[in-house]
Amino acid sequence: MIVNIGSKIIRIDQIDSTNNYAAEQILTKRPQEGTLFISDRQVGGRGQASNRWESEPYQNLTFSVVLYPDYLPIQEQFLISKAFSLSVVDFLRLHTDRVTIKWPNDIYVGNRKVCGMLIENSIHHDKIGSCIVGIGLNINQMNFVSDAPNPISLKQITGKTLPLDLALTQLCNCMTHRYAAILEDQCDALHHDYLFALYRLGEWHHFADQNTDYIGRILGVDEFGRLVIEDQKGRHSSYNFKEVRYLNTESE
Ligand code: BTN
Numbered sequence: 609m610i611v612n613i614g615s616k617i618i619r620i621d622q623i624d625s626t627n628n629y630a631a632e633q634i635l636t637k638r639p640q641e642g643t644l645f646i647s648d649r650q651v652g653g654r655g656q657a658s659n660r661w662e663s664e665p666y667q668n669l670t671f672s673v674v675l676y677p678d679y680l681p682i683q684e685q686f687l688i689s690k691a692f693s694l695s696v697v698d699f700l701r702l703h704t705d706r707v708t709i710k711w712p713n714d715i716y717v718g719n720r721k722v723c724g725m726l727i728e729n730s731i732h733h734d735k736i737g738s739c740i741v742g743i744g745l746n747i748n749q750m751n752f753v754s755d756a757p758n759p760i761s762l763k764q765i766t767g768k769t770l771p772l773d774l775a776l777t778q779l780c781n782c783m784t785h786r787y788a789a790i791l792e793d794q795c796d797a798l799h800h801d802y803l804f805a806l807y808r809l810g811e812w813h814h815f816a817d818q819n820t821d822y823i824g825r826i827l828g829v830d831e832f833g834r835l836v837i838e839d840q841k842g843r844h845s846s847y848n849f850k851e852v853r854y855l856n857t858e859s860e
Contacts, residue, residue: 610788613673614780616643624652627726627742630672634730634738639674642784646671646776653744655724657850661744662754668747668761669775673783675739677790682731685739686833687790689713689727690802692741695782696723697805699745702778704765708807711826711835712849715745716807720760722746747775803828812840814855817847821855 616639623629626645633639650670653661663670677688693713700707700715700722710716715723726742746761748769763769789798803809812825815837824837827844834846845852 609791610784611642611675611791613642613783613787614644614776616640617776618643618645620645620647622649622651623647624650625654625742626650626670626672627654627728627740628652630674630740630742631728634674634740641674641676643674644671644780645674648772650744654726654742655744656726659756660754661724661726662752662756662759663744663746664749664751666772667749669743669745669772669779671776672740672742675741675787677736677739678732680736680790682729682734682736683832685727685729685736686712686829687795687798688729688736688739688741689725689833690798691786691790692725692727692743692783694798694801694805695779695786696725696743696745698782698786699775699779700762703762703770707805709802709805710807710854711829712833717760717765720758721756722760722762722765745775745779747772808854816853816855817845817851 620629626647630645647670649665650663653663653670655661689712693709696715697707704717706718708716713725714721723745728740730737748763749761752759809826812823815822815824822839824839827836827838830836830846834848836844836846838844
């Protein structure tokens with residue numbers, strides 16, 4: 609059964625975080641799968657690793673999608689990251705080129721971040737009971753004031769304003785299409801597309817883990833979504849989120 613992402617869209621005038629709002633709604637009302645909560649004024653947006661997410665009111669897309677992928681074992685949760693990262697890539701490629709996924713799910717244009725994702729799962733009997741996919745996609749903002757290292761918006765890239773309603777409609781189509789791949793058991797295709805969209809795949813660059821700085825190249829991601837990097841001696845390391853840093857990106 610296809611889940612139509614955004615078939616129900618709930619607009620909230622001002623909110624701290626659409627992820628928080630979606631979590632409350634799941635507890636109190638269990639909204640239908642694919643419901644999208646969006647706010648033009650998200651004032652306490654949350655990012656990865658307790659960072660904040662900057663978004664100027666009325667300039668960008670900040671929203672959360674509710675899913676109930678209760679057929680998915682928790683070990684396979686990275687499939688959701690793959691599907692939604694690729695949906696943003698598909699959307700952005702309608703408007704620009706040089707779009708990649710910086711593992712695990714930052715979306716880059718060139719060396720700059722145009723979109724971040726905060727995916728929050730609740731576990732039920734070793735399966736994913738509910739999942740909130742929170743997406744912050746910079747569309748028309750022209751100045752970024754926070755200390756985020758390298759933000760950019762689509763307008764800064766293309767020079768054109770994109771109406772937010774049009775952007776959301778296009779993105780909902782992309783999300784529906786990519787999420788269907790999980791339900792239709794096309795996970796190999798998702799994996800393939802994810803790999804080929806990966807930022808710096810196969811290129812030699814500087815990385816840092818808890819032990820050392822080294823030159824390595826990304827080989828891919830394993831079945832658990834860990835990033836696999838090969839060093840110059842041919843040794844492979846697999847990393848969970850925040851266990852490795854990319855050095856020498858434009859401003860990191
Ligand atoms: C990141 O740090 O890259 C993740 C950013 C995620 C931001 C989005 S905006 C909509 C949703 N609500 C939140 O509070 N965060 C996510």
